[in-house]
Amino acid sequence: MEPKTVALITGANSGFGLALSRALAREGLKVYATYRSPRKAGFLWELSRALPVYPILMDVKRESSVQRAVRQVLKREGRIDVLLNNAGFVMAGFWEDLSDKDVRDQFETNVFGLLRVTRAVLPSMRRRGTGKILNIGSIAAFAAVPGLGAYSATKSAVSALTEALRLEARPFGVDVAEVNPGEIKTAIVRNTRMGERVLSANSPYTPFTRQFEAFAKERFNHAAPVESLVKMVLKALSHSPMKRRYLVKPPDYATYFLRQFLPDSLWEWIVSRMFPWSRFPQRKF
Amino acid sequence: MENRQVALITGCSTGIGFETALLLARKGHRVFATLRNPEKAGLLREAARGLDLEILPLDVDKPASVKKAVAAALQGAGRIDALVNNAGWGAFGAVEEFSDAEIRAQYETNVFGLVRVTREVLPLMRRQKRGRILHIGSLAGKMAFAGIGLYCSTKHAVEAATESLRLETRPFNIEVAVVEPGTIRTPFKTNRRIAKVFQEGRSAYRKPMENLLRFANHPSPSTPGPEKVAAVVWKALQSKRMAARYPVGADAVWLPFLRRLMPDSLFDRVLEARYARFQQLG
Numbered sequence: 093m094e095p096k097t098v099a100l101i102t103g104a105n106s107g108f109g110l111a112l113s114r115a116l117a118r119e120g121l122k123v124y125a126t127y128r129s130p131r132k133a134g135f136l137w138e139l140s141r142a143l144p145v146y147p148i149l150m151d152v153k154r155e156s157s158v159q160r161a162v163r164q165v166l167k168r169e170g171r172i173d174v175l176l177n178n179a180g181f182v183m184a185g186f187w188e189d190l191s192d193k194d195v196r197d198q199f200e201t202n203v204f205g206l207l208r209v210t211r212a213v214l215p216s217m218r219r220r221g222t223g224k225i226l227n228i229g230s231i232a233a234f235a236a237v238p239g240l241g242a243y244s245a246t247k248s249a250v251s252a253l254t255e256a257l258r259l260e261a262r263p264f265g266v267d268v269a270e271v272n273p274g275e276i277k278t279a280i281v282r283n284t285r286m287g288e289r290v291l292s293a294n295s296p297y298t299p300f301t302r303q304f305e306a307f308a309k310e311r312f313n314h315a316a317p318v319e320s321l322v323k324m325v326l327k328a329l330s331h332s333p334m335k336r337r338y339l340v341k342p343p344d345y346a347t348y349f350l351r352q353f354l355p356d357s358l359w360e361w362i363v364s365r366m367f368p369w370s371r372f373p374q375r376k377f
Numbered sequence: 378m379e380n381r382q383v384a385l386i387t388g389c390s391t392g393i394g395f396e397t398a399l400l401l402a403r404k405g406h407r408v409f410a411t412l413r414n415p416e417k418a419g420l421l422r423e424a425a426r427g428l429d430l431e432i433l434p435l436d437v438d439k440p441a442s443v444k445k446a447v448a449a450a451l452q453g454a455g456r457i458d459a460l461v462n463n464a465g466w467g468a469f470g471a472v473e474e475f476s477d478a479e480i481r482a483q484y485e486t487n488v489f490g491l492v493r494v495t496r497e498v499l500p501l502m503r504r505q506k507r508g509r510i511l512h513i514g515s516l517a518g519k520m521a522f523a524g525i526g527l528y529c530s531t532k533h534a535v536e537a538a539t540e541s542l543r544l545e546t547r548p549f550n551i552e553v554a555v556v557e558p559g560t561i562r563t564p565f566k567t568n569r570r571i572a573k574v575f576q577e578g579r580s581a582y583r584k585p586m587e588n589l590l591r592f593a594n595h596p597s598p599s600t601p602g603p604e605k606v607a608a609v610v611w612k613a614l615q616s617k618r619m620a621a622r623y624p625v626g627a628d629a630v631w632l633p634f635l636r637r638l639m640p641d642s643l644f645d646r647v648l649e650a651r652y653a654r655f656q657q658l659g
Contacts, residue, residue: 155477186545187492187538188499192440195492203530204480207472214473218581233537241541245488248537249530252517256526257472258645259652260582296503297545336641352637356621363544370544 096122096144098169100162102152102209103179105132107278108228108321110139112176115322117143121174124165126150128179152179152205162212171220174329175213177206178228182243184304185287186297194287195242202246207253214266221265226328227254231274231344234351237363238370239304242287247272251337258336269334271324274344275315300369307367316341381429382614383454385409385447387437387494388464390417392563393513395424396607397461402428404611406459409450411435413464437464437490447497456505459614460498462491463513465531469590470572471582472526479572480527487531492538503549509619510546511610512539514555516629520636523652524582524589543621554619556609559629562602588655601626 099116103109104125113125113136123145127133136147150161165172183190183198210225217223232240233247251270258268291298320340328338339345351359364370384401388394389410398410398421408430410421415434422432431453435446450457468475468483475483495510502508517525518532539555546553571590574580609625624630636644 187542188496188545190492190496192489192493195489199484199488199534203484204477207475207480208477211473211475215581233533236537236540238541238544241538241545244541245534245537248533252521252530252533253472253526255521256523256529259523259648260471260473260526260585262649263585263653263656264581296549300545300548336645360544360621364547367544370547372547373550 096120097173098122098124098165098171099174099176100124100126100165100172100209100213101176101178102126102150102205103128104147105129105136106283108273108276108318109176109178110135111278111318111322112178112325113145114139114143115326116174117145119326122146122169124148124172126152126161126179128152150209152209153200155208158205158208158212162209166216172213172216173223175209175217175223175225176228176325177209177225179205179209180228180246182240182284183287184240184284184301185242185290186239186295186300187241189290189292189295189297189301190242190287191289194285197285198242198246199249202243203249203253206250210257214261217266218261218264223266224329224334225257225261225266225268226325226334227268227270229254229270229272231272231339231347233272235347235363238367239301255336262333267333269328269336269338271321271328271338271340272344272348273316273321273324273340274347275311276318276321276340277312277315278318303369304367381405381407382458383407383409383450383456384459384461384614385411385450385457385498386461386463387411387435387490388413389421389432390414391420392568393558393561393603393606394461394463395421396603397463397610398430399424399428400604400607400611401459401614402430407454409433409446409453409457411446413437435464435494437494438485440493443490443493443497447494447501451501457498457501458505458508460494460502460508460510461513461610462494462510464490464494465513466568466570467525467528468572469525469569469586469593470527470575471524471580471586474572474574474580474582475527476573479570482570483527483531484534487528488534488538491535495542499546499551502546502551506550508551509614510542510551510553511613511619512553512555513606514539514557514622516557516559516624516626516632518555518557519629519633522648523655524586540621552619554613555622556606556613557622557624557629558606559624559626559632560596560600561606561626562596562600585652585655588658592655
């Protein structure tokens, strides 16, 4: 009997991570699903009773925690075939409202955390000459939105890291790619963090932030179900080699292609129709 | 009547910052040229003799230093019309082989530092009801290459930060744009830090990285110099309304264009073939 494929999924206690853990386990993979806080791992433990899902404690923000978790899996299984870098969150706020700490926190999880896990897993994949790393990015990587700048910046950074790592790891037989979902209904909205000074009384952006909140809420009512992302991840993992990038829904393709082929000025005109607060106060000429 | 524009520029000890500070001063701006290490101000002081250029210490990594420099410029000139976020350096090495500390250091300057200076200047520009902010990004913000993946990721972040900030500050009549130099003959070489793992000879990517380094150390003679970037900064500041991006150099225009035209798979093939050569060379 063929041994089961071993997958490691970060940030699996809710949202994409939880859905992906369930789906991959149903596909017959052995899934090591990481959670940051035991308090929040309830759903994951529930899942583990019915499927080959093994919850494991890992805080991507801490090197020692990442190393320990990866060592644990490697000791038990001898290998990790698939790494899904999923852990991440959204830090909302206009740039001027974000403190040093806000910006750093956002990168610490979404970028440095991803690098930390990759660094822990990749050597074992290189030694075996095989493995797949799939990073969960976002359509925000290509279309920066006012009020979500820090998040967009982290996802753009992930996109660059995926591209470079893909080139560097390929000669070792390790395949790296990225999935860039658009708006998908998950806990990511509930888990959105606001910068320390966002919505404070003396911020000039407070009225914009309010408008943005209302706008985002409305948009997420029409967001795609998480199954669409799961389907795309399964498809990506079935490819050998994977494509560099996988988009999920038709609106995401539209965004991606418009962003590439429209001149900046036209693109911004469209965005400023969508976000009416991002317009100049008056025409200068 | 005081009509002269006031500019604050970071990272002026060499290269793009150095040339930009000089050019803006020659064109009649009042320039606050800032740099991290005042001991390296000698060359600039020499070149700026007779110009209205004041040198201030500013380490973008340090919040207190940023506050102090911006306050000093404000006290000296009463306002800041243009901010040029230029301070930055490049990490060299395989994505896998940077330590936490190396990654944080790279981001601290190239991304967090840029955001820090911008945040310090924005309230002032809002009060003035005008202002221009130019980020010095890179071609590496449009596409990523093996061996400099970490640096590319910081410049991608700068691109995204520009795009969002640009729209966020519009209601206050503040304009933001990014200048994207391709390969430029700058002392970027001295402004480069190589991954420790590689320096200690423990890299799993030793051969391709050695070849890449050799390649990077010998730019072709036709590569434009930093004064070309300075000229573009000047052009952007003079425009009626700044565009979102200002690529500098032929590669910065053509590579992103080609990439847009080619399917991902084909473009990847090209980059792979190029990287494969670095795997085989000497």
